[in-house]
Amino acid sequence: xxxxxxxxxxxxxxxxxxxxxxxxxxxxxxxxxxxxxxxxxxxxxxxxxxxxxxxxxxxxxxxxxxxxxxxxxxxxxxxxxxxxxxxxxxxxxxxxxxxxxxxxxxxxxxxxxxxxxxxxxxxxxxxxxxxxxxxxxxxxxxxxxxxxxxxxxxxxxxxxxxxxxxxxxxxxxxxxxxxxxxxxxxxxxxxxxxxxxxxxxxxxxxxxxxxxxxxxxxxxxxxxxxxxxxxxxxxxxxx
Amino acid sequence: xxxxxxxxxxxxxxxxxxxxxxxxxxxxxxxxxxxxxxxxxxxxxxxxxxxxxxxxxxxxxxxxxxxxxxxxxxxxxxxxxxxxxxxxxxxxxxxxxxxxxxxxxxxxxxxxxxxxxxxxxxxxxxxxxxxxxxxxxxxxxxxxxxxxxxxxxxxxxxxxxxxxxxxxxxxxxxxxxxxxxxxxxxxxxxxxxxxxxxxxxxxxxxxxxxxxxxxxxxxxxxxxxxxxxxxxxxxxxxx
Amino acid sequence: xxxxxxxxxxxxxxxxxxxxxxxxxxxxxxxxxxxxxxxxxxxxxxxxxxxxxxxxxxxxxxxxxxxxxxxxxxxxxxxxxxxxxxxxxxxxxxxxxxxxxxxxxxxxxxxxxxxxxxxxxxxxxxxxxxxxxxxxxxxxxxxxxxxxxxxxxxxxxxxxxxxxxxxxxxxxxxxxxxxxxxxxxxxxxxxxxxxxxxxxxxxxxxxxxxxxxxxxxxxxxxxxxxxxxxxxxxxxxxx
Amino acid sequence: xxxxxxxxxxxxxxxxxxxxxxxxxxxxxxxxxxxxxxxxxxxxxxxxxxxxxxxxxxxxxxxxxxxxxxxxxxxxxxxxxxxxxxxxxxxxxxxxxxxxxxxxxxxxxxxxxxxxxxxxxxxxxxxxxxxxxxxxxxxxxxxxxxxxxxxxxxxxxxxxxxxxxxxxxxxxxxxxxxxxxxxxxxxxxxxxxxxxxxxxxxxxxxxxxxxxxxxxxxxxxxxxxxxxxxxxxxxxxxx
Numbered sequence: 038x039x040x041x042x043x044x045x046x047x048x049x050x051x052x053x054x055x056x057x058x059x060x061x062x063x064x065x066x067x068x069x070x071x072x073x074x075x076x077x078x079x080x081x082x083x084x085x086x087x088x089x090x091x092x093x094x095x096x097x098x099x100x101x102x103x104x105x106x107x108x109x110x111x112x113x114x115x116x117x118x119x120x121x122x123x124x125x126x127x128x129x130x131x132x133x134x135x136x137x138x139x140x141x142x143x144x145x146x147x148x149x150x151x152x153x154x155x156x157x158x159x160x161x162x163x164x165x166x167x168x169x170x171x172x173x174x175x176x177x178x179x180x181x182x183x184x185x186x187x188x189x190x191x192x193x194x195x196x197x198x199x200x201x202x203x204x205x206x207x208x209x210x211x212x213x214x215x216x217x218x219x220x221x222x223x224x225x226x227x228x229x230x231x232x233x234x235x236x237x238x239x240x241x242x243x244x245x246x247x248x249x250x251x252x253x254x255x256x257x258x259x260x261x262x263x264x265x266x267x268x269x270x271x272x273x274x275x276x
Numbered sequence: 277x278x279x280x281x282x283x284x285x286x287x288x289x290x291x292x293x294x295x296x297x298x299x300x301x302x303x304x305x306x307x308x309x310x311x312x313x314x315x316x317x318x319x320x321x322x323x324x325x326x327x328x329x330x331x332x333x334x335x336x337x338x339x340x341x342x343x344x345x346x347x348x349x350x351x352x353x354x355x356x357x358x359x360x361x362x363x364x365x366x367x368x369x370x371x372x373x374x375x376x377x378x379x380x381x382x383x384x385x386x387x388x389x390x391x392x393x394x395x396x397x398x399x400x401x402x403x404x405x406x407x408x409x410x411x412x413x414x415x416x417x418x419x420x421x422x423x424x425x426x427x428x429x430x431x432x433x434x435x436x437x438x439x440x441x442x443x444x445x446x447x448x449x450x451x452x453x454x455x456x457x458x459x460x461x462x463x464x465x466x467x468x469x470x471x472x473x474x475x476x477x478x479x480x481x482x483x484x485x486x487x488x489x490x491x492x493x494x495x496x497x498x499x500x501x502x503x504x505x506x507x508x509x510x511x512x513x514x515x
Numbered sequence: 516x517x518x519x520x521x522x523x524x525x526x527x528x529x530x531x532x533x534x535x536x537x538x539x540x541x542x543x544x545x546x547x548x549x550x551x552x553x554x555x556x557x558x559x560x561x562x563x564x565x566x567x568x569x570x571x572x573x574x575x576x577x578x579x580x581x582x583x584x585x586x587x588x589x590x591x592x593x594x595x596x597x598x599x600x601x602x603x604x605x606x607x608x609x610x611x612x613x614x615x616x617x618x619x620x621x622x623x624x625x626x627x628x629x630x631x632x633x634x635x636x637x638x639x640x641x642x643x644x645x646x647x648x649x650x651x652x653x654x655x656x657x658x659x660x661x662x663x664x665x666x667x668x669x670x671x672x673x674x675x676x677x678x679x680x681x682x683x684x685x686x687x688x689x690x691x692x693x694x695x696x697x698x699x700x701x702x703x704x705x706x707x708x709x710x711x712x713x714x715x716x717x718x719x720x721x722x723x724x725x726x727x728x729x730x731x732x733x734x735x736x737x738x739x740x741x742x743x744x745x746x747x748x749x750x751x752x753x754x
Numbered sequence: 755x756x757x758x759x760x761x762x763x764x765x766x767x768x769x770x771x772x773x774x775x776x777x778x779x780x781x782x783x784x785x786x787x788x789x790x791x792x793x794x795x796x797x798x799x800x801x802x803x804x805x806x807x808x809x810x811x812x813x814x815x816x817x818x819x820x821x822x823x824x825x826x827x828x829x830x831x832x833x834x835x836x837x838x839x840x841x842x843x844x845x846x847x848x849x850x851x852x853x854x855x856x857x858x859x860x861x862x863x864x865x866x867x868x869x870x871x872x873x874x875x876x877x878x879x880x881x882x883x884x885x886x887x888x889x890x891x892x893x894x895x896x897x898x899x900x901x902x903x904x905x906x907x908x909x910x911x912x913x914x915x916x917x918x919x920x921x922x923x924x925x926x927x928x929x930x931x932x933x934x935x936x937x938x939x940x941x942x943x944x945x946x947x948x949x950x951x952x953x954x955x956x957x958x959x960x961x962x963x964x965x966x967x968x969x970x971x972x973x974x975x976x977x978x979x980x981x982x983x984x985x986x987x988x989x990x991x992x993x
Contacts, residue, residue: 150958
């Protein structure tokens with residue numbers, strides 16, 4: 038942690054914070070996030086800052102839990118709050134990718150099988166066509182481990198961001214994934230349909246026949262996610 | 277969209293509209309429709325018109341959302357409502373199939389694996405015996421794409437209807453399916469059991485032994501769906 | 516239907532009727548019964564009679580729906596109630612098996628794959644050790660079909676009972692199963708764990724290695740089901 | 755049962771009892787425990803005693819159901835309460851493993867396939883890295899059976915504890931598993947992620963490619979489980 042005390046980049050629109058909280062609840066509701074995992078967003082007023090919950094289970098995150106961090110993942114005003122150990126995944130993704138404003142790290146259950154085999158995870162469904170460009174897989178080849186397969190410092194986080202490159206999703210061997218997007222609804226869409234597409238691909242592979250993947254020229258990023266966001270939020274917050 | 281202003285084919289029995297809304301909720305409740313997908317019905321007074329929700333997630337559709345369209349999928353009275361981009365799937369199915377009064381388009385999860393391999397989807401269960409005649413698979417061979425693998429105009433919709441032919445279900449490669457039936461309860465039954473039968477067939481295929489499919493002479497269309505409709509509606513509307 | 520008017524075998528203890536209704540709800544709650552399927556019990560005062568709901572979805576069955584039938588499946592007092600078409604499955608099981616007092620017919624989802632392949636369904640789990648003696652598979656070899664793969668008369672029902680023999684479970688090709696037991700909690704246990712064991716066996720088979728099935732001398736019929744019945748009923752009746 | 759009347763090791767902190775009850779409900783909520791199965795903890799004041807519910811379905815266990823046993827699994831004050839037949843699994847685990855303070859016995863559904871084949875259950879996910887050292891499989895080789903595949907006396911329980919050795923998890927052929935840990939949150943974590951890891955490994959195996967398991971030097975025992983315990987308890991007790 039740096040010596041100088043950090044000052045906040047300023048207040049954030051309540052609706053944006055509410056969406057950040059909803060993202061956490063939505064992905065927990067759909068089983069993409071388990072009792073761990075986290076969602077973050079870049080600070081709308083200062084690209085050198087990001088916002089993320091204090092350490093707590095995603096399904097229980099509320100507005101009061103949101104903290105501000107610099108891109109080295111130092112908390113601006115920690116107080117007596119515990120931070121997620123793995124927050125360096127987020128800081129380094131924001132640092133390496135100026136186009137990214139929202140980040141998810143999850144233990145998405147059906148991602149793990151792809152992360153521990155040479156079976157590539159590719160798009161079989163149009164709704165997950167963002168996977169058509171492929172998913173790189175991160176492992177601890179170039180940096181030393183500190184705590185099992187967790188990313189707990191900036192060196193490791195930077196190496197993961199390097200593996201991600203310009204893609205929307207990177208798998209983390211024996212662990213889960215990193216998903217990035219230009220905004221919160223889009224990162225939720227990507228994290229959710231990476232899991233769904235993984236399940237569908239596993240079934241397709243079981244048939245033992247060639248697979249016609251979605252090709253890169255068939256990719257289509259949804260132009261608006263307002264309708265899906267409405268129902269995801271409704272179900273996660275009310276049920 | 278045509279120049280002439282369209283006039284409505286007239287009011288529709290509230291119970292029919294309620295069933296159209298229920299169909300949307302039922303298929304969302306059972307995971308056949310995700311945050312996208314839609315159900316439509318032919319207008320009971322004018323076969324050149326159909327009824328469908330404005331653009332919104334199927335689980336949230338309500339009576340006020342139902343709009344009227346002509347078979348070219350022009351809205352009769354759009355106002356400031358957004359229409360589903362893919363409504364041309366519905367209009368062309370009604371146009372090509374006078375026997376059809378209800379249409380579903382879905383991302384039914386276990387349909388996707390069958391749509392991207394040469395593994396045919398056929399009936400293994402008596403309740404899904406409508407699949408005994410086989411499911412053709414649509415891909416963009418004869419028409420140009422506009423938005424990824426979405427059907428967004430009448431030319432594409434007509435080609436999909438041609439692929440469907442006289443069958444109840446067509447798969448759409450890397451996307452989902454099109455399901456048609458003489459009425460709303462029947463289209464719900466077919467969309468639901470296409471998914472269930474796909475799951476069962478995937479398990480049966482995993483055994484690596486020959487499969488005794490339901491043959492065409494063993495097909496049985498349920499004579500009434502009143503009892504199943506009661507429970508589907510009850511569960512979807514009451515949570 | 517016989518000409519003579521049938522007289523009732525007399526009133527039945529309310530608790531027994533309540534358990535018959537609960538059985539229907541429990542198996543629907545666990546997805547063993549879908550919108551169709553049925554549970555019946557032998558009349559406690561007259562072994563030539565059985566009790567079963569009028570035609571309605573299992574999740575919605577209530578005490579008032581229970582009707583009395585003779586073993587030819589003629590209703591004692593039909594009134595204006597519709598009977599299940601497939602009730603002949605039940606009547607013939609009671610007729611052929613004096614040891615049986617409770618019968619389930621279901622579309623249990625993971626049973627179908629076993630019913631359409633030569634893959635035998637056998638016990639891999641101690642809780643389902645009643646399957647250790649194997650499950651015969653019924654098909655329409657010796658009787659003519661009337662309505663697809665449905666059993667709709669006594670000749671067909673008797674043939675199914677003959678296939679069942681002295682076993683607790685028979686599979687019905689492309690359709691589902693028939694489960695019998697000495698009492699209602701036991702038939703619920705068997706119907707539920709036939710489905711669970713089928714799922715477990717499908718996973719075990721996917722490993723492609725030899726399977727150590729439960730042998731017949733390892734079978735253990737639970738001596739009491741009071742505790743499991745309590746929780747099954749609690750969850751099904753309270754949501 | 756011994757002749758001498760046992761005296762209690764004394765009252766236990768209400769919060770610990772509440773956590774023991776929550777553990778039972780959590781594992782039932784997640785489908786790891788079915789209508790059978792049990793959780794126990796060592797008595798905090800006397801290592802020769804343990805605490806476990808009277809015989810009842812795990813989802814219905816409440817504070818009043820908790821009983822005290824010696825390590826031979828004799829109840830201290832039985833009264834008219836029935837004890838779990840299989841409590842000898844617990845007593846012998848506590849006897850053989852002074853490091854263990856919490857024990858689960860379950861029919862965890864995806865454990866069964868691994869227990870009946872030679873397919874080893876090993877860690878593919880970092881959250882389940884406690885499985886990296888492997889899971890021994892218990893069968894009735896060295897002791898005689900009394901009731902099917904149930905452990906119902908101390909001789910059998912001791913043999914199972916011997917199979918477990920110094921590991922956290924042992925599989926029981928055709929039955930389920932035994933999970934041990936230093937405390938209640940940890941035993942819940944292990945029982946839950948043994949099931950999840952089994953599902954993930956089954957999918958990974960279906961790809962037919964070599965698997966990079968978590969190696970022993972990559973193991974990481976979570977240092978605190980406060981956050982996950984909060985959400986597990988919240989969901990099990992409220993929903």
